[in-house]
Amino acid sequence: MVELSFQKIPPAQTETIFERLFVASPDAILVVDARGSINHANPQVERLFGYGCAELIGKRVEILIPERFRDVHPQHRSHFNEQLRMRPMGAGLELYGRRKDGTEFPVDIMLGPVDTPEGQVVLTVIRDITHSKQTEEAMRLSEERFRSLFEFSPDAIIVSDSEGKIAELNAQVQSFFGYDRAELIGQPVESLIPERFRRGHIGRRNEYHTEPRTRPMGAGFELYGRRKDGTEFPVDIMLSPVRTAGGKFVLSVIRDLSEKKRAEEELARKEREKRYLEEELNTEHRFEDIIGESVALKRVLKQVETVAEQDATVLLLGETGTGKDLIARAIHQLSPRHARTLVKLNCAAIPTGLLESELFGHEKGAFTGAISQKIGRLELAHQGTLFLDEVGDLPLELGATRTIPVDIRLVAATNRNLEKMVGDREFRSDLYYRLRVFPISIPPLRERREDIPLLVRYFVAKHARRMDKQIGSIPPEVMAALTRWEWPGNIRELENFLERCVILSKGPVLRAPLSELQLPEETVTQQHDISLESAEREHIVRVLREAKGMIGGPGGAAARLGVKRTTLNSKLKKLGIKRKDYI
Structure with a gap:
């Protein structure tokens, strides 16, 4: 037991403070539960x-009440439990207790609700007012x-005087804040408050003393304590004024x-992870969607x-639409x-200014529009896998101001030549x-033509089922044409087509607009003389013309080609x- 020395509070006042704090009395004390x-x-x-x-x-507590009051007392008790509050002694009520032998005696009673780990209880302090004096020994034992x-x-408990100086504290104050008791006695309570709040706190303290x-607790304030080492921690604080003959004090209970x-x-993180997983489950990508029997695949x-x-880092290399996300x-x-989360971040789909926030998270108010704290994809992928798609679009300068300890497996994908970009100083060499720990090159569809019939049947069946068609x-001739086509947009373009x-199919036979797959006549006559890049250029220009120059949107060229808008750009x-080439 820690011995307390009340240097700032006279002994005669100590009992008053402890009565107010612990809802106690030198007489009889009962702890009564919500059922009475x-x-x-x-x-x-x-x-x-x-x-x-x-x-x-x-x-039941009614055993100690005269019989004539027992029928109505449960109603009073129920009303008190509905509107819990401290009822001090001296409330002007005429109260009586009943002894075991049936005799009655006048009493005064103080009621105080107390939260305990077992639930809400009522501390009932009963004073026999037939005897007005208490012995010194009883006072000493009560104080102990x-x-x-x-x-x-x-909780940490502090008693401060009208000037805001700490007069008394319990051991939890030392545990919470890291100060020795002697360091705090006589110091202003502002020493336990973060520096940025101290000036304003003095004014609020003076206002509180004017209207105590x-x-x-639970008043809705966002409060923080400051430890001796300068670190801060969130707290809730109950304040209660205590009036004594020697002055006014404030009781502060800090949680x-x-x-x-x-x-x-952690609950919020799990909820965000749950929402992310639900979104992922709604996507159409599944492991069994990898279709093909070719040697390349x-x-x-x-x-x-x-x-x-x-647990090695994997770099997936391949053209747009080759299925890099499925491989990831x-x-x-x-x-x-596999039992944890796979978190995907498309580096090309997020504006550069928001990429850091998306990857590392941000605090509330970190920038305009940051109305709440947000956990980053890195933390969301903790103990799982982080998939950085279109990693070639990462800006050169990217980072956070704090270290985030995470355990992740990293998989990245790109359709760009990172080695060339490093040489051109467009991508960080480190x-x-x-x-590039374990690179995997995913072949374009034109290099695995033997898989095209399997993919055609799979996608036709998939979309026919969705549209309720047979x-x-x-x-x-359709299958042959599909197999011969170069498919610059790869599997994504094939599926969209x-x-x-x-x-377009109205019956059981697939109807295909093969004209979309035919190069212009003048190009066909020169087909053996042009490069694959030229063929791709002609195809993109033609699709842009068909889309009337629109790149994005449901009917735009990007959707027709089966690629992302950023990729097409x-x-x-x-x-x-140039725009003049297709308008």
């Missing part, structure tokens, strides 16, 4: 009422009891909310099986991290070599296609 049952009784109860404590535990309660409170009132905040943040899948069991998901599903036949085919720049 007696849970605890102190020895003074035996002296006043003649019952042994064992006789009272579990009995309440000193113990004061010291072993789970009890301010309970550390650090664990509560951590639990709330099997070589890729063999590499996937080899690296998936390891396959790596995650085959890895030891990042390139960190990503398409059982694909004409040989086949979706249009299913829409990159191709336009690469192939030197």
Whole structure:
């Protein structure tokens, strides 16, 4: 037990403070639960009422009330439980107790609600007002009891005077704030408040002393304490004025909310992860969507099986629409991290100014529009896999001002030549070599033509089922044309084309607008003399013309080609296609 020395509070006032704090009295003390049952009784109860404590535990409190009041007392008790408040002694009520032998005696009673780990209880302090004097020994024993309660409170308790100086504190203050007791006695309470709030706090403290009132916890304020080492932590504070003959004091009960905040943040993180996973489950990409039997694809899948069991970083290289995201998901599903989250971040789809926030998260108010705290994709992927798609679009300068300890497996993908970009100083060399631990090159569809019939049948069946159509036949000339086409947009372009085919088909035979796959006549005569890049350029220009120059949107060229708008813009720049070429 810690011995307290009340240097700033005279002994005559100490009892008043402890009575107000711990809802106590030198006489009889009962702890009554919400049902009116007696849970605890102190020895003074035996002296006043003649019952042994064992006789009272579990009995209704009405056993200590005269019979003429017993019928109405449960209603008063129920009303008190509905509007919990402290009812002090001296409230002007004419109250009586009833002893075991049936005799009655006048009493005064103080009621105070108390939160305990077992639930809400009412501390009932009963004073026999037939005896006005108490012995000095009883006062000493009572003070010792309440000193113990004061010291072993789970909250930090501070008693400050009218000037805001700390007059008394319990051991939890030392535990919470890191100061020794002697360092705080006589110091202003502002020493326990973050520096940025101290000046304003003095004014609010003076205002409180002008109009003292009890301010309970949970008042909705965002409050922080400051430890001796300068670190801050969230708190809730109950304030209560105490008036004594020697002056005014303020009782401050401080609760550390650090664990509560951590639990709330973890719950919020899990909720965000749940929402992210639900969104991922709604996507159409699944491991079984990898369709094909070609040697080129099997070589890729063999590499996937080899690296998936390891924790190495994987760099997926391939043209747009080759299925890099499906390969990334396959790596995650085959890895030891498959039970955790696969978090995807498309580096090309997010404005550069918001990419850091998306990757590392941000605090509330960090920038215009940041109305709440947001966890970054890095933390969301903790113990799982982070998939950085279109990693070639990462800006050269990217980073955070704080270290975020995470355990992730990194998979990145790009359709760009990172090695050339490093040479042109368009991509960070250190990042390139960190990503290129285990590169996997995914072949374009034109290099695995034997897979095209399988993909055609798969996509036709998929979209026919979605549109509730029965398409059982694909004409040989259609299949041949689809197999011959170069498919610059790869599998994504093939799927989009086949979706249009299913829409156009009115019967069981697939109807395909093969004219879309025919190069202009003058180009066909020179086909052997032009490069694949030229063919791709002509195809993109033709689709742009069909889309009337629109790049984005449902009917735009990007959707027709089966590529992202950002990717098509990159191709336009690469192939030197100007607006005048297709308008």
